[in-house]
Amino acid sequence: MLETLNVNMVEISMCVRTDGTEKPLPEGAELLSDNGVSLVYRGHDGWIYKRSTPFLTENEIYFLEKLSATGYVPTAVRYDKYTVAMSDLGTSQEVTDEEAFTDHCMAFLNILQITGIRHGDLTEYAVIVKKNRPFFIDWAEARCKYDPRPAKRLGGDQKWLKNTIQKLTSHLTTQDSR
Numbered sequence: 001m002l003e004t005l006n007v008n009m010v011e012i013s014m015c016v017r018t019d020g021t022e023k024p025l026p027e028g029a030e031l032l033s034d035n036g037v038s039l040v041y042r043g044h045d046g047w048i049y050k051r052s053t054p055f056l057t058e059n060e061i062y063f064l065e066k067l068s069a070t071g072y073v074p075t076a077v078r079y080d081k082y083t084v085a086m087s088d089l090g091t092s093q094e095v096t097d098e099e100a101f102t103d104h105c106m107a108f109l110n111i112l113q114i115t116g117i118r119h120g121d122l123t124e125y126a127v128i129v130k131k132n133r134p135f136f137i138d139w140a141e142a143r144c145k146y147d148p149r150p151a152k153r154l155g156g157d158q159k160w161l162k163n164t165i166q167k168l169t170s171h172l173t174t175q176d177s178r
Helices: 002-008 054-070 098-115 156-176
Strands: 030-034 039-042 047-051 076-080 083-087 127-130 133-136
Touching: 047 054, 054 076, 054 083, 054 098, 098 133, 098 156, 127 156
Parallel strands: none
Antiparallel strands: 030 039, 039 047, 047 083, 076 083, 127 133
16 A cells, blocks of 8 residues: 555655645746755746645645734745745845834734744744845744644744844844944
């Protein structure tokens, strides 16, 4: 049975396997990252395509939809059972106003606490900054507050977001001390 299953699987990446039913990505989509768990592509159509396992794709879509009205996450739609398409926010900008950026981050942290959601990996790699406003990405491993499974990173969202704020604003502190 296992051999038959492996024969019918199509390997896309080291750990991302599909059954061959996924839709082709838009022509010319560029691979941005392959972490062994998911593949992220930039299409030339204003969308980012993240391909992963059906569970992680469902999880990402669930949390992005739940938080869509906050304005702190990209718009997301299901592309196929392995792929979520998200609005392309472009590359992250440098924070220029520490207070505004921190206020946005704290407002979002409050939203997470009220909605009972924990991201679990609020590092600088999960934040795209646009005009001092954070947009939070990478929701595939998020959990509801009372989910018994452990978060990806110990210490919780509050600790990691605080560390991320410090990293993304440290250049401002350095400039101020000159």
